[in-house]
Structures are given as structure tokens and as C-alpha cells.
Amino acid sequence: MDQQLQTSDQWYEQGVTFDRQGQLQNAIACYTQAIDLQADYYEAWVRRGLTLMLLEDFRPAIGNFNQAVALKMDLDLAWYLKAYCHAKMQADDFALLALQKAFALNPQQWIEMAGKEPAFDHLRQDPRFQELVVS
Template sequence: MNKQLQDPAEWYQQGIAFDQQGQSQNAIACYSKAIELRADYYEAWVRRGLVLMLLEDFQPAIANFNQAVAFKMDLDLAWYLKAYCHAKMQADDFALLALQKAIALNPEQWIEMAGKESAFNQLKGDPRFQELVAE
């Protein structure tokens, strides 16, 4: 990692490179540095949350997605990933609320995906879920 970088976008790109190489901890460190340099860097919040989510560290992942949507409320990806994390933690009501928001923002993207996502299997019998994914 290049400690000399002062541009948050460069840290963000470095994080993506580490992420693509499977170096999760280095990716998290780079995204964290990008956020330290620019607190409202919502893309970095989402990316760091995604890495944490893939490491199954769901609570911190959700906290990152919450920060991202605090800066950009219409960030449907962050809402969907939040729903995924809540579903994995069996927090069904929170999962449904976040999924509802993601689908409201971008139905073309998330309805079909939610219907296929195994993380939502325990929700698929819930009438609220069925209503969300009905096309």
C-alpha cells in the first residue's frame, strides 16, 4: 500500500485492486483511508461494507451501508445489501424494510434478484416478501 496517497479516489481504486486480488483486509484499509480523507465518500462506504459482508461480518457491514445511505438516500445497492445482511442475521423485519426501499428505488434491478437470492429463502413464505417481488 502506498502511504503517500492523499487523494481519496486513489485509495478507493487501490482498495478495488486489493479486493479483486482477494486481499480483503488491505481493501478494507484502503477504503477506510478514502473515508478518512473524505467522510462523505459513499462509494467507499458501500465497498467497505461489501467486503465485510462477504467476510460474513454483517453488523459492521450494515453500519457501512447505513453511512452510505446517510450521504445518498437513493443508493439502491446499499439498501439491497443491507437487506441481504439482515436476512443472513435472520432479522426479517429489517431485511424486508431495506428490501422494500431497494425495490422502490430500482425495481428492474432488485425484484428478480431478490426472488432468486438464497439469503432470502426464509422470507419467501412471508406475504410481505411475496408482495415485494410480485411483478
């Protein structure tokens, strides 16, 4: 990894590059550097969480999404990804709460996507899920 990188934005961009190359551990290290330089870099928290999620490391991913939404409550992507992680861990109540928030922030984006996402298959028969999708 290039230790010449100086700014949080440079570390973030290097992380995105590693992500695109499938070098997920290097991407995580870069996002961590970006966060170390700028603790309120919510985009880096989301990207690191997403990368952890892709590695099926759901608990740390949720921790990153939690930090991102603590910094910026209207991050509908982070809420949706958090719901995905909870659903994969069979934590249905938490998944539904996070979906509710994502749907409230950006219904056009997430309701349709959640309807097709296999991670939510087991939730589709839950009346709470059905209520979220129609409301």
C-alpha cells in the same frame, strides 16, 4: 500498502484493486483511508460494507451501508446489500424494510435478483415478501 497515495480517490481505487485480488483486509484499510480523507465518500462506504459482508461481518457491514444511505438516500445497491446482511442475521423485519426501499428505487434490478438469492429463501414464504415482489 503504498503510503504514497494522497487522495481519497487513489485510496478507493487501491481498495478496489485489493478487492479484485482477494486481499479483503487490505481493501478495507484502503476504503477506511478514503473515508478518513473524505467522510462523505459514499462509494467507499458501500465498498467497505460489501467487503465486510463478504467476510460475513454483517453488523459492521450494515453500519457502512447505513452511512452510505445517510449520505445518498437513493443508493439502491446499499439498500439491497443491507437487506442481504439482515436476512443472513435472521433479522427479517429489517431485511424486508431494506428490500422494500431497494425495490422502490430500482425494481427491475432487485426484484428478480432477490427472487433467486439464497439468503432470502426463508423470507419467500412471508406474505410481506410476496407482496413486495408483486407490487
